[in-house]
Amino acid sequence: MAGPAPGLALTVRVPGSSANLGPGFDAVGLALGVYDEYEVEVLPRPGLVVRLEGEGRRRLPANEKHLVAAQLRAGLEARGIGWLDGYGLRLTCRNTLPMAAGMGSSAAGIVAGRALAAGLTAPDALTPPDGLGASELDRINGEAAAVEGHPDNTSASVHGGLTLSWADREGGTCTVRPSLHPEVTAVVLRPVAESVSTAAARAALGPCVPRADAVEQATRSALLLHALTADPGLLWEATADRLHQEARRSVYPVSMAAVDVLREAGHAGAVSGAGPTVLCLTTADRVSEVLALAEQWPAEWDVRAPGIDTQGLEVTIRER
Ligand SMILES: Nc1ncnc2c1ncn2[C@@H]1O[C@H](COP(=O)(O)OP(=O)(O)O)[C@@H](O)[C@H]1O
Numbered sequence: 001m002a003g004p005a006p007g008l009a010l011t012v013r014v015p016g017s018s019a020n021l022g023p024g025f026d027a028v029g030l031a032l033g034v035y036d037e038y039e040v041e042v043l044p045r046p047g048l049v050v051r052l053e054g055e056g057r058r059r060l061p062a063n064e065k066h067l068v069a070a071q072l073r074a075g076l077e078a079r080g081i082g083w084l085d086g087y088g089l090r091l092t093c094r095n096t097l098p099m100a101a102g103m104g105s106s107a108a109g110i111v112a113g114r115a116l117a118a119g120l121t122a123p124d125a126l127t128p129p130d131g132l133g134a135s136e137l138d139r140i141n142g143e144a145a146a147v148e149g150h151p152d153n154t155s156a157s158v159h160g161g162l163t164l165s166w167a168d169r170e171g172g173t174c175t176v177r178p179s180l181h182p183e184v185t186a187v188v189l190r191p192v193a194e195s196v197s198t199a200a201a202r203a204a205l206g207p208c209v210p211r212a213d214a215v216e217q218a219t220r221s222a223l224l225l226h227a228l229t230a231d232p233g234l235l236w237e238a239t240a241d242r243l244h245q246e247a248r249r250s251v252y253p254v255s256m257a258a259v260d261v262l263r264e265a266g267h268a269g270a271v272s273g274a275g276p277t278v279l280c281l282t283t284a285d286r287v288s289e290v291l292a293l294a295e296q297w298p299a300e301w302d303v304r305a306p307g308i309d310t311q312g313l314e315v316t317i318r319e320r
């Protein structure tokens, strides 16, 4: 297939996400109102230019090894377009999501790379509001989840809102988007001096769990969906986890101490993804209580109530 036409320029905006929400390990995700933005312009001469702005600009590789560039390449090749074959690309990354923080930065980057590839391959298919059709969004999510190794973050970044994902018989990613109760919102609390690589946090999990924990986890994850969609009064009960958080306590002790404090005060605290960010699911009327509690904490915390993103991935044409 011929490469993209010089002059074509696309922008992708992708929300970060909080995964697990307590018991929904590797399955439940929530899109946060915090965004990374990526722009790609097609150049007439072969070559790649990567520009970095915001988070990670001083330490990420400004070349083909950059996560988004690598995923853009894989996405183009999967769509039958040779990498830099007769054309060049300028990729600009504007990152606001903290990395290795449990806010779905790597998932957002992988989704963005694949979405840019989809847009460059079929720019005529880009129409408002999100720019890509449902089947292309599903394809991007499937590709990104396969790379990431779990679909919870990628589904939330692609579709927005509350997502529940599972694998079909062939291992493909399936996602539903239950309607979040309108009063539910999120506070994210990040200990700024900490960072946890998702790979390291996953390595801390053993291969087996006792039957009693498995039963309890299944119960709580079912309750989680009920609390998030119908009865936020049950969020504290519904965010109890028996599968991953205690097993990872030594990986993110500061975060677990904060989760303990929140839960002792009656708030639905959980570790966000693989940490170290802490998520507190709450209702609009209790946000100020959570913020007041966090103000008393000694270490430096970045505390935000970013709101829930309901749009998901947006791909737009900037120039043709
Ligand atoms: N959006 C991104 N763009 C480029 N590189 C990224 C991005 N997100 C993550 N990375 C790289 O991947 C590494 C691992 O991130 P990971 O632990 O998966 O983060 P997160 O929990 O935020 O998803 C980071 O340290 C960084 O080098």
Ligand SMILES: N[C@@H](CCOP(=O)(O)O)C(=O)O
Pocket (backbone or CB within 6 Å): 017, 019, 020, 025, 026, 027, 101, 102, 103, 104, 105, 106, 107, 150, 152, 153, 198, 201, 202, 272, 273, 274, 275
């Ligand atoms: N279910 C995964 C989620 C990882 O999320 P991240 O935002 O930390 O990448 C896990 O808990 O390992």
